[in-house]
Amino acid sequence: MRVIPPSELIINADGSVFHLHLKPGQLSDKIILVGDPERVSSVASRFDSIECEVSNREFHSITGSFQGKRISVVSHGIGTDNIDIVLNELDALVNIDFTSRTVKEIFTQLTLVRIGTSGGLQHFVPVGTYVAAERSIGFDGVLYFYANNKNTRDVAFEEELLRQLDWKISEIRPYVVAADKSLIEQITSNDILKGVTIAANGFYGPQGRELRLPLADPELNKKIELFNYNGAQITNFEMESSSLAGLSAMMGHRAMTVCCIIAGRVDKKMNTDYKESLPILIDKVLNRI
Numbered sequence: 308m309r310v311i312p313p314s315e316l317i318i319n320a321d322g323s324v325f326h327l328h329l330k331p332g333q334l335s336d337k338i339i340l341v342g343d344p345e346r347v348s349s350v351a352s353r354f355d356s357i358e359c360e361v362s363n364r365e366f367h368s369i370t371g372s373f374q375g376k377r378i379s380v381v382s383h384g385i386g387t388d389n390i391d392i393v394l395n396e397l398d399a400l401v402n403i404d405f406t407s408r409t410v411k412e413i414f415t416q417l418t419l420v421r422i423g424t425s426g427g428l429q430h431f432v433p434v435g436t437y438v439a440a441e442r443s444i445g446f447d448g449v450l451y452f453y454a455n456n457k458n459t460r461d462v463a464f465e466e467e468l469l470r471q472l473d474w475k476i477s478e479i480r481p482y483v484v485a486a487d488k489s490l491i492e493q494i495t496s497n498d499i500l501k502g503v504t505i506a507a508n509g510f511y512g513p514q515g516r517e518l519r520l521p522l523a524d525p526e527l528n529k530k531i532e533l534f535n536y537n538g539a540q541i542t543n544f545e546m547e548s549s550s551l552a553g554l555s556a557m558m559g560h561r562a563m564t565v566c567c568i569i570a571g572r573v574d575k576k577m578n579t580d581y582k583e584s585l586p587i588l589i590d591k592v593l594n595r596i
């Protein structure tokens with residue numbers, strides 16, 4: 308059996324995992340992920356009891372009980388690269404024996420729902436809408452570093468994307484992955500829109516925002532808005548759903564992202580008071596996970 312060396316799976320002196328500072332046993336198999344460390348407290352404020360709370364860098368975790376369900380809420384910060392850290396460490400906490408440093412014989416499946424904020428890309432996705440990423444388009448490259456990533460990707464969708472967007476940023480090839488189908492059904496019910504979400508590798512240029520630096524392809528967002536693949540249109544921008552869905556599928560976990568639209572990129576509207584509309588989405592997810 309392969310023993311994973313200390314430099315590859317880094318375990319802190321207190322027995323916790325390197326970045327998250329969580330110890331095996333402190334994590335539930337039902338996990339709510341959020342970007343903002345403060346949002347962790349907002350989710351946990353609805354818990355009936357708190358079992359543990361741990362914080363390191365942007366990673367803030369609370370495990371507790373909500374209406375008889377043991378749930379962990381973990382913040383991941385911003386970006387798909389952070390998801391690589393969080394997913395690998397969450398998976399290690401349940402599927403690797405920290406004493407023997409070997410992969411456990413019995414697999415534990417995690418259910419992960421990311422609750423985020425997002426920019427809307429269609430008139431039918433105005434500020435205030437809740438959108439689940441049934442499919443994600445990754446502008447990042449995280450998935451490409453893992454073997455057999457092609458088995459998880461929708462290559463036909465990717466090729467159509469390159470064609471319809473007349474893709475000019477040749478140094479990057481966007482990839483397409485699906486969220487867990489059964490989890491999408493469980494969480495969306497009939498009051499959350501199922502969409503196609505772009506996980507951009509930045510908030511400004513990669514989402515078509517031009518401040519001082521000109522864009523490599525100023526027409527890209529227009530083409531994104533017009534894209535249509537067998538009736539599916541691209542609904543929104545955020546920054547993590549692709550690597551979350553892709554890595555989870557490769558590891559055998561159930562994962563999805565649901566976002567509250569706070570920026571209307573088509574009609575240029577912005578809701579800076581989104582901290583009002585997120586609690587409603589948090590309650591929906593807590594009740595359905």
Ligand SMILES: O=P(O)(O)O[C@H]1O[C@H](CO)[C@@H](O)[C@H]1O
Nearest residue numbers: 342343385423424545546547
């Ligand atoms: O509100 P969160 O969960 O952080 O999600 C969105 O907001 C951040 C950018 O402002 C990115 O992380 C993006 O994915």
Ligand SMILES: O=c1cc[nH]c(=O)[nH]1
Nearest residue numbers: 424425426545546570
């Ligand atoms: O426009 C937006 C709003 C929130 N998060 C994003 O990534 N983009």
